[in-house]
Amino acid sequence: MISFPRSTYLPEDRSEFHPCCRVSELAWRRMPNRARPVVTIADVARACGVGTMTVSRVINGKKHVSAEMVRRVEEAIARLNYQPNEAARTLKGRTSRTIGLIVPSLSDPFFSQCAHAVQQVAAEQGYMTMLFACESNRNVEVEELSQMRSRNIAGILIVPSSEESVEQLRELRRSGMPVVMIDRTIAGIDAGEVMVENLEGAFRATSHLIDHGHRRIQCVGYDREYNSISQRIEGYRKAMQTAGLQPQYTLVKRGVPIGPKILALLRSPKPPTALFTLNNVTSVTVLNALKREEIRIPQQVALVGFDDFELASLLAVPLTAVRQPAAELGRHATRMLIDSLRVGNGGERMLSRIVLPTELILRQSCGCEPIARITHAL
Amino acid sequence: MISFPRSTYLPEDRSEFHPCCRVSELAWRRMPNRARPVVTIADVARACGVGTMTVSRVINGKKHVSAEMVRRVEEAIARLNYQPNEAARTLKGRTSRTIGLIVPSLSDPFFSQCAHAVQQVAAEQGYMTMLFACESNRNVEVEELSQMRSRNIAGILIVPSSEESVEQLRELRRSGMPVVMIDRTIAGIDAGEVMVENLEGAFRATSHLIDHGHRRIQCVGYDREYNSISQRIEGYRKAMQTAGLQPQYTLVKRGVPIGPKILALLRSPKPPTALFTLNNVTSVTVLNALKREEIRIPQQVALVGFDDFELASLLAVPLTAVRQPAAELGRHATRMLIDSLRVGNGGERMLSRIVLPTELILRQSCGCEPIARITHAL
DNA sequence: GTATGAGCTGATATCGATATCAGCTCGAGA
């Protein structure tokens, strides 16, 4: 083996916090606040020889200020590189120009695409995005919601992943905080909703397998804790029922390995000839299991998944999947939230329900040979 | 085709902002601030019949308060569901418990994993994460950095994607704001750095192809605008040089399609027998092009990429790739930043340089048959 | 010539939490 130079590399040293930083909570709180030299509105006012209100008016409304004065103040602002202190504005104005985004995870491309869109639309509209990833941990979600209140968040976008936070959310709504739920909803909360046509997408996916001549189609996924999953299950059931077929489910709790169950099922006397997976995590898990056992798709078992992803077309067997418009979801939700912030006063009127269509992307895992697209619109 | 019920679906209505919301910037600024009923420290104090300072002491230090008083105040806080107003704290204390994270994009799994780790570590340490995705747009990055100052961000984590922001960053550093650069660095800025062994990883990847008997190995990617890419290029060059081979580059500017270039190259008289792609976007682009032309990997051309991803093993030809510890990168950077916040006063001492090792994950695209792992440590 | 009001500007109070300092109580030591 050829050798080569090494660069500085010190992972052990830093895998934990620096020793001098392991201070008690108490000591940490007593930490002196760093005094950063800041240019305030008073400095700008002094520089122009005017009062602070004049400067404030220039920064904001610009009404009732002479053109000459605007010029002078703007020049001083530029010269001093003044920037208004958002904390002070927030304190006075009661609401920050910041929206909170709570997602279960960012490792899932569905959520990260969604988050990306949210951040972009918000930025365009002058809002910052405070990001929270709760990793489906119930307590974390509750904690995060309470943090939001602390920080005078203007509104909340949430992919709810815990029934525990119902109480919190309801209370936030009562106090006038606009909330938009994305991808899933929690019953009993008067908030905006942006979802996809889960039932229709699942119906279409299942029907497609039926059209391929499959009769024993297994519905596979992680339980029905979210209503979006329930809707997909219902779409599957309806498609099976319509075709006079018996629905079959393999639904497990989060954390239970699903691969072995499917493999066992495929070795049973009357194995399913096709699988319908309820989300992309399930699809990938199942694909991994099938690959390990070298089960051929779609010859031995066909597969259609809910939720498409970028690399689906480059897989060993390109995956047929129901594409959800993740970025669109985020965009619509953000717009809805900001709309409701603008009309002010809780903006109840603006919080509505949007349901976006899905699209069945035909690739090879369902048994289709040609690559084609069927738009979901009927 | 079987028909099924449709749910409410109104995308056109909402593709833009609601008409009533297209207010001028002026009008929007004059929007009345919603008056939200808030429980303040004064309410808690009144409820206990004590002064606000006593309550403040209970919330924070708990020194110099009798046990009985602590009990009474805590009871009142719980009963009233009081939460301190972060804006007020920030205004008084000059620094918020919020860190800013700037990444080029969240659609790239490398960055989204990194962001996820950052958010988690920060949350554990009582910090919120303000997210910014600049989409490699120079002006946006500059704008975002100035927003940070406005919002009294405690510190900045950045995957820098623009030389334009050098000036901004330098000024922020001067004013005592801790900054940690992730994955890439910009010269001339005195900030923390958390990177991977790019040179070594690329050297190893290239050497592996050489060990497979390849002589014409093409280095493919999107220009050298970041130093991490430059280091990878240098690692490739060094490996080629060490083996007495001639390095060959296909480096294009962002936005230029790279697929056609590679295909043209493969049709030339002396085509490369192997490709080394400089990041995962490039790998995927090249894989797409090769698939379209049905070029077999590794028989017609072998491929090793820098940057591994979750689905690499499920691809038509499982990809051999240099794995970067994305989450580790985020974790270390966040720890470094928070360390430096804790020691306070700019925390210069704590801002150091960390370089993490990479790992070459052997799959089939390089020509290796068995699936095995070679740890990068030498 | 004076009244009126429109247009512009600044002094002051305010948002909520906390640093500072002064005041209070109580027990120990002189």
Add this chain to the structure above:
DNA sequence: TCTCGAGCTGATATCGATATCAGCTCATAC
């Protein structure tokens, strides 16, 4: 008994921006 200090508590000022209102100037109308 008096003093002193330790321990606890509250009044006040402060952070930076803005709402409110008062004051000022000037032109027009009476």
